[in-house]
Amino acid sequence: MRIFHGPKNTGGMAGILARAQRELGYDTWSVNYNPGNFGYFCDQVFTNPSIIGRMWEWMWFVLAKAPQFDVFHFYFGESLCGPKLLDVPWLKRMGKRVFFYFCGCDIRDSKYAVTTHKHSACANCWPMNCSRNRIKARKIALEYADGIFVSTPDLLEFLPGARLLPQPIDLEHFAALSQNQGDSAPAGQPGVNRPVRVAHAPSNRAIKGTDMIIAAIERLRRRGLKVQLVLVENQSHAEAIAASGSCDLAVDQLLVGTYGQYAVEMMALGKPTLCHIRQDVEPLYPQGCPIIRTTVDDFENVLGEWVTHPEWWPAAGESGRRYVKQVHDMYSVARICLKAYHGNSQ
Amino acid sequence: MRIVMVTDDVVIDRRILQEAETLIDRGNEVILIASGEKGMPQFEWIGRVKVERIRRYILPPRIDSFCAKAMNDVRRFFVRVGQDIGRVIRFFAVRTGRVLVKLILLARGLAWRIVRKNALLPFERVILDRIRWYNPDAIHAHDLPCLKVSVCASRRLHMPLIYDAHELYPEIDTLSRVQKRTLSRMEKRLVRHCDQIITVNPFIAEEMAKRYGVVEPTVIYNAIDRPEGFDPTVAPNRFRESMSIPAGDSILLYQGWMSKTRGLQDLVRAMKMVDDSVHLVMMGYGEARAELEQIVREENLGERVHFKEAVGQDELLYWTASADAGIIPYQPIDLNNYYSSPNKLFEFIQAALPIVANDLPFLRKVVAGEGFGVVAELQSPDQYARAIGEMFDASQGGPGRFRPRLLERAGEYNWANEEKKISTIYSQIGSVEPE
Numbered sequence: 133m134r135i136f137h138g139p140k141n142t143g144g145m146a147g148i149l150a151r152a153q154r155e156l157g158y159d160t161w162s163v164n165y166n167p168g169n170f171g172y173f174c175d176q177v178f179t180n181p182s183i184i185g186r187m188w189e190w191m192w193f194v195l196a197k198a199p200q201f202d203v204f205h206f207y208f209g210e211s212l213c214g215p216k217l218l219d220v221p222w223l224k225r226m227g228k229r230v231f232f233y234f235c236g237c238d239i240r241d242s243k244y245a246v247t248t249h250k251h252s253a254c255a256n257c258w259p260m261n262c263s264r265n266r267i268k269a270r271k272i273a274l275e276y277a278d279g280i281f282v283s284t285p286d287l288l289e290f291l292p293g294a295r296l297l298p299q300p301i302d303l304e305h306f307a308a309l310s311q312n313q314g315d316s317a318p319a320g321q322p323g324v325n326r327p328v329r330v331a332h333a334p335s336n337r338a339i340k341g342t343d344m345i346i347a348a349i350e351r352l353r354r355r356g357l358k359v360q361l362v363l364v365e366n367q368s369h370a371e372a373i374a375a376s377g378s379c380d381l382a383v384d385q386l387l388v389g390t391y392g393q394y395a396v397e398m399m400a401l402g403k404p405t406l407c408h409i410r411q412d413v414e415p416l417y418p419q420g421c422p423i424i425r426t427t428v429d430d431f432e433n434v435l436g437e438w439v440t441h442p443e444w445w446p447a448a449g450e451s452g453r454r455y456v457k458q459v460h461d462m463y464s465v466a467r468i469c470l471k472a473y474h475g476n477s478q
Numbered sequence: 479m480r481i482v483m484v485t486d487d488v489v490i491d492r493r494i495l496q497e498a499e500t501l502i503d504r505g506n507e508v509i510l511i512a513s514g515e516k517g518m519p520q521f522e523w524i525g526r527v528k529v530e531r532i533r534r535y536i537l538p539p540r541i542d543s544f545c546a547k548a549m550n551d552v553r554r555f556f557v558r559v560g561q562d563i564g565r566v567i568r569f570f571a572v573r574t575g576r577v578l579v580k581l582i583l584l585a586r587g588l589a590w591r592i593v594r595k596n597a598l599l600p601f602e603r604v605i606l607d608r609i610r611w612y613n614p615d616a617i618h619a620h621d622l623p624c625l626k627v628s629v630c631a632s633r634r635l636h637m638p639l640i641y642d643a644h645e646l647y648p649e650i651d652t653l654s655r656v657q658k659r660t661l662s663r664m665e666k667r668l669v670r671h672c673d674q675i676i677t678v679n680p681f682i683a684e685e686m687a688k689r690y691g692v693v694e695p696t697v698i699y700n701a702i703d704r705p706e707g708f709d710p711t712v713a714p715n716r717f718r719e720s721m722s723i724p725a726g727d728s729i730l731l732y733q734g735w736m737s738k739t740r741g742l743q744d745l746v747r748a749m750k751m752v753d754d755s756v757h758l759v760m761m762g763y764g765e766a767r768a769e770l771e772q773i774v775r776e777e778n779l780g781e782r783v784h785f786k787e788a789v790g791q792d793e794l795l796y797w798t799a800s801a802d803a804g805i806i807p808y809q810p811i812d813l814n815n816y817y818s819s820p821n822k823l824f825e826f827i828q829a830a831l832p833i834v835a836n837d838l839p840f841l842r843k844v845v846a847g848e849g850f851g852v853v854a855e856l857q858s859p860d861q862y863a864r865a866i867g868e869m870f871d872a873s874q875g876g877p878g879r880f881r882p883r884l885l886e887r888a889g890e891y892n893w894a895n896e897e898k899k900i901s902t903i904y905s906q907i908g909s910v911e912p913e
Contacts, residue, residue: 243480243613246507255507258528259521264611 133473136201138163140208142235143393144172144369145283148300149205152466161201163193165214171368194219203229203473209238209269217265217272224276229473232273233281233297236388238263239270239290249410251428253339253387261336279472284390285416295472296416299393300465301456306373306400318380318445319358328357328439331379331403333364333372333394341386341408341428348432352439359439377401380445381438386428389413395423396460399452404438404445406431418459422451481904482612483510484605484628485620486534490524492791492821493644493678493700494620498527500897501904509612511605530608534601542600545582552578602627610635616907619672622647622665629671638907641672643695646682651739651812666690674903679819679840696899701824703893708795710830710885716800717759721784727755728870728877731801731831733794734822736764739815741807741836741856746773748862749783756870759801761786798829803869803877805834806841807856819844826850827891832880834869844891849883 135153137146141164150162151173164174176193180186194212204211204223209232213219223230242254242262254260263269270291273280281297288294319328330349334340342363349361362379364372376382382398382405384391389410398405399422406424409417426434438444458464481501485494490512498508507528514520514531522529556575598606605624609617609631618640619628625641632639648662666689669675675695677683687694704710717729736742743766749758760770760783767785774783789797798804804826810816819840826833827844833851835841846853854865870876889895 243507243615247479247505258523259530260612 133158133203134201135160135203135205135473136163136198137161137205138174138207139165139212139214140210141168141172141174142208143283143299144174145233145235145300145393146205146207147172147174148302148462149466149469150175151302152300152462153470156463156466156470158470161197165190165210171370199226201228203231205231205233205469207233208235209263209265215263215265215269217268220272220276229278230276231279231281231469231472232269232277233283234269234273234287234291234294235283236287236392237261237266239266239282239287241266241290244290249389251387251408252389253341253385256338256341256387257336258338261339278475281469281472284388284392285413286388286390286410288416295468297468298460298465299396300462301393301396301400301460302462303400303457306397318442326358327360328381328442329360329362329379330435330439331362331364331376331382331398332384333376334385339385339387344386344428344431345383348435351432352436355436357436357439359435373397373401376403379403380442381406381435383407383435384423386426386431391423396456399423400456400460402449402453404448405452406435406438418455420451420455422448422455424448479615479904480507480509480612481616481618482609482614483508483618483620484609484624485510486513486623487620488513488515488518488531490529491620491644492702493642495524495527496702496893496897497618497642497698497900499525500893500900502526503897504901504904506904509614511608532601532604532608545585549579549582552582598627598630602630606631606634616640616904618642620644622661625665625668625672629668632673633671638673639671640674640676640903640907641669642698643675643677643682643686645678646685646814646817649813651815662689673907676903679817681817681839682819685813685817696903698896698899699824699891700819700821701891701893701896702795702821702828704795704828705792708799710799710828710888714796714800716797717757717784717786718800720786721757721759723757723784727757728803729757729759729801730834730866730869731759731761731798731804732807733761733798733804733825734820736760736762736766736770738766738769739809739811740766741809741862742766742770743773744856744859745805745807745862746770746779746783747777748859748866749779750777751859751863752866753870754782756782756866758783759786760784761797762788794825795829798825798831801831803834803851804829804831805866806845807836807862808838808841809836809857810838824891827884827888830881830884830888832869832877832884834865848887849880850887851877851880 135158137150137160141147146162150160153160162175164177167177167179178186178189180189198212209215211217211220220230242260245252245254280291280294282288282291282294283297283299285296288296318324319326332342332345334342337343346361349359352359362375364375376398382403384395384405384407386408389408390413391407395405395407404424406426408427409423409425424434424438483494483498498510501508509528512529512531514533518531520531553575556571559571605627614637616638617628617632619625620642621644628639648658648665669690669692675692676698677686677695678700680697683695683697717723718725723729774780806820806822808815808818808820816838817840818838823844827850833845835845835851835853836856837853842853845851852865852869855861856865
């Protein structure tokens with residue numbers, strides 16, 4: 133079975149899953165049409181600077197290499213032809229198996245999110261970040277896909293029959309990255325006289341509730357707490373992990389209602405991680421999820437508590453590591469996909 | 479529910495934002511598609527309202543900008559030729575350039591006339607595409623220029639449409655007779671497709687019902703609420719302090735756009751005939767300001783006629799309340815103005831400011847009908863002077879005689895009253911839970 137992952141590499145997931153499945157003995161290949169700024173690993177990235185060169189790269193890949201694959205695992209609502217998804221019916225006619233993995237704005241109905249939930253990332257998101265082909269991608273996926281995955285449980289309501297596929301993380305690679313954490317001695321320890329550092333890495337400030345986080349930390353500082361926000365933005369993935377790794381606590385997001393890739397990575401680093409988890413999606417997460425629950429309304433108090441109790445951090449950090457190893461390890465996630473490729477959804 | 483509002487305003491009218499905020503207060507999401515100009519951001523927040531700006535094109539954007547560029551290039555070329563070659567040649571060169579520019583404009587006009595009258599213009603197609611992308615539950619069209627595309631969107635996407643007529647648009651004075659006839663027919667044809675029609679006062683509502691054979695539109699005034707902490711019984715002194723007006727003197731306030739057609743020239747001239755203890759403050763900006771300043775100089779009124787820049791909405795009422803009376807001199811230059819219900823009327827009411835108003839139907843109904851001030855014909859400086867004199871006549875009690883009534887009745891003319899009507903409108907189309 134030859135497996136294709138791509139053509140978008142959101143959060144590095146295509147590259148990670150392809151590598152994990154390869155190490156499990158399968159013939160896989162990951163492709164990224166647009167490399168972006170974060171430098172996530174992928175087997176093949178289209179980097180030709182000229183438009184004609186990129187077109188040629190694409191045509192060569194689609195016509196010569198793509199037909200050799202048996203399984204196509206598409207990400208973020210795009211296929212070999214990009215957002216138009218014109219190739220999907222033809223792949224099915226050729227007997228290929230097609231899977232979609234949706235991650236957020238590629239499928240979330242912002243209108244529903246805003247009008248249904250008191251707080252939502254979509255209410256703050258302007259201009260609307262939703263994928264232009266959201267409705268088409270949903271239609272094509274429901275009609276043609278052999279399986280649909282979503283990275284967070286809040287997306288299940290938009291795709292009947294979809295399955296939660298946790299965000300994969302390469303723990304070995306992560307262990308190597310986390311060696312470069314700089315001054316990582318936790319605050320509050322004897323001999324360590326610095327403010328408590330709180331990491332937050334928004335890919336989009338409006339969606340993650342960054343302004344609310346900044347305001348809450350400022351209020352904590354005015355109350356006399358020694359706390360400092362480390363805002364990690366516009367950096368490569370490796371740089372972002374290094375900067376976040378030197379912090380004591382992490383905040384993922386306050387508005388979406390589920391935890392994202394950054395929370396997974398912070399838990400893998402053993403950092404107690406705060407995030408808003410919507411009540412209705414709680415039961416959909418595996419038991420024992422160690423995310424520190426918080427909301428827009430109580431974030432300042434919850435963070436204040438964790439800042440003033442460094443004795444809680446080691447246990448929370450260890451729980452996070454265990455949880456990530458159990459749920460998000462790339463081999464576990466890769467096996468879930470492989471079962472689905474073989475036609476076993478359970 | 480998600481509501482898309484459409485307007486061709488560049489400076490967004492206060493009414494639109496108030497309606498939007500009211501709907502947001504009731505749990506809705508409001509996206510406003512407005513007009514934009516060069517240099518303006520395409521997306522922005524105004525309060526809690528999401529705003530997208532679309533620039534208007536007559537032709538497809540590339541062709542339209544090509545025409546604009548061509549006109550500029552032609553002008554510059556012929557001016558340069560004229561400058562280089564001499565006065566005689568310049569005379570012909572500049573005129574040739576003007577002729578070519580006019581030909582380009584004519585070609586542009588013919589190009590879009592070839593398209594069927596009912597077809598959407600390029601920028602309207604952009605608006606339709608954006609409405610489709612936002613996938614709202616209701617569309618709210620502000621004023622006639624947005625009605626065609628809104629009706630189109632409403633019919634294609636099968637969603638309710640609310641038409642909010644801020645003006646009696648086909649009667650606007652600057653339109654030619656042909657334009658008025660065309661727009662009137664267009665409005666008559668399009669209002670039939672609206673689920674709800676709103677307008678700004680009962681006179682325009684009645685006129686629209688009579689013209690178009692529709693149920694009389696719901697009236698929602700351009701009222702405002704007082705800002706938190708504002709006390710209308712405590713008059714600030716901002717004008718006196720900033721303009722060194724003596725404490726014993728009185729202040730008559732005009733606030734708003736200084737238009738050439740609002741009778742402001744006669745108002746300023748009238749101050750010559752008004753008691754020396756009465757000062758006139760003109761607060762705002764506009765095309766007539768330079769002319770008014772000239773009149774002040776010619777009539778030697780610099781000590782008693784003062785100009786002040788416009789202030790933000792958040793501090794407007796504090797300045798308004800710093801005067802002793804306000805004046806609304808709108809002239810009946812067209813039927814739209816004749817039936818007008820200007821924003822400043824409601825601002826004056828909330829500031830408990832006695833009002834001198836021209837004798838127009840709605841102003842008479844409110845100002846005279848409620849006892850808020852003096853209503854009189856304001857067509858000449860003499861008439862202005864008499865009305866102002868009557869307002870400030872100490873033997874009758876001066877402006878203060880109207881304040882109790884203003885304080886008593888202000889609650890009938892605030893936004894809190896009007897926003898209930900918005901909720902009712904939307905609950906009738908199923909978009910909002912009724913109050």
